[in-house]
Amino acid sequence: MYRPFLEHLQQKLQSSFDLQPLTIPAGLDYRANERGRQPTTIQSWCYTCPELRKIRYTYIDGGENAQVFNSVIYPSHGYELPLLGVDLLSFGKKKNLIVLDFQPLFRDEAYLARYIEPMRILRERYSDVAQDVEMKFYDANQYFSKYLLFARTDAETIEGRMFAAYCDYLDLYWQLLAAAVPLDDPEDVRRIVKAQKDYDQYSADRDPASGLFSSYFGHEWAERFLYEFLFEDAVPLAVGQPGR
Numbered sequence: 001m002y003r004p005f006l007e008h009l010q011q012k013l014q015s016s017f018d019l020q021p022l023t024i025p026a027g028l029d030y031r032a033n034e035r036g037r038q039p040t041t042i043q044s045w046c047y048t049c050p051e052l053r054k055i056r057y058t059y060i061d062g063g064e065n066a067q068v069f070n071s072v073i074y075p076s077h078g079y080e081l082p083l084l085g086v087d088l089l090s091f092g093k094k095k096n097l098i099v100l101d102f103q104p105l106f107r108d109e110a111y112l113a114r115y116i117e118p119m120r121i122l123r124e125r126y127s128d129v130a131q132d133v134e135m136k137f138y139d140a141n142q143y144f145s146k147y148l149l150f151a152r153t154d155a156e157t158i159e160g161r162m163f164a165a166y167c168d169y170l171d172l173y174w175q176l177l178a179a180a181v182p183l184d185d186p187e188d189v190r191r192i193v194k195a196q197k198d199y200d201q202y203s204a205d206r207d208p209a210s211g212l213f214s215s216y217f218g219h220e221w222a223e224r225f226l227y228e229f230l231f232e233d234a235v236p237l238a239v240g241q242p243g244r
């Protein structure tokens with residue numbers, strides 16, 4: 001269901017950036033669960049290029065039971081630009097959740113004016129697909145913008161309006177990236193390193209997907225996937241355990 005979203009991103013990345021693959025730790029790049037009636041696979045891709053230090057995306061294919069496309073793009077540490085976050089989920093025929101945002105690293109007015117205000121026009125253009133859904137797992141005021149697209153919607157809207165919205169949001173993100181001037185003051189760069197690291201920690205600690213990964217692929221695999229691939233700059237909550 002979300003393959004066109006993945007392909008659109010992949011094509012853009014390949015045509016516009018000098019991508020180098022980043023190694024995904026053994027066993028985490030692909031996994032299949034053959035138990036039950038419906039096999040489920042999870043596959044991930046990871047790249048780097050001079051402007052974007054980590055580009056990762058994951059597709060979960062469980063046929064009609066589960067279709068998930070998740071991606072985070074981390075700009076290089078010289079760019080204070082928000083992260084591009086995409087989380088598109090469908091479970092069964094009815095339960096569809098879409099989230100798309102430029103995830104701000106800072107919340108001061110100048111930052112929001114520079115990187116978040118440009119999204120307003122898109123949020124207005126797609127106000128018919130966006131909803132004011134309340135967040136249960138995350139704090140909407142941390143690493144989310146007020147112009148995020150967040151909705152529980154139907155398949156037809158996803159394939160039509162949502163796909164158009166996704167293309168427009170991505171285009172804007174590439175424009176902001178092209179216009180961004182890399183910072184070279186080590187103090188500025190350190191601030192961005194820390195902010196991106198805090199994002200990983202926050203996200204790993206709250207990720208509502210860890211139960212999903214555990215149920216499909218086992219707890220041990222799920223923990224590795226979270227801390228060694230998705231949010232590799234995060235430290236597991238129970239630090240100091242043997243084997244860590």
Ligand SMILES: C=CC1=C(C)/C(=C/c2[nH]c(/C=C3N=C(/C=C4\NC(=O)C(C)=C4C=C)C(C)=C\3CCC(=O)O)c(CCC(=O)O)c2C)NC1=O
Pocket residue numbers: 058068070071072084085086087089097099100101134135136137138139150207208209212230
């Ligand atoms: C492969 C990794 C991965 C998957 C599969 C994943 C799934 C995932 N994301 C969810 C919610 C969500 N996901 C997001 C947003 C994001 N989530 C993101 O990973 C990113 C980048 C954004 C930013 C756009 C939000 C806002 C919710 C709703 C959570 C809430 O209500 O607080 C849920 C809960 C859905 C429900 O309400 O039942 C799951 C299972 N999260 C992951 O990290």
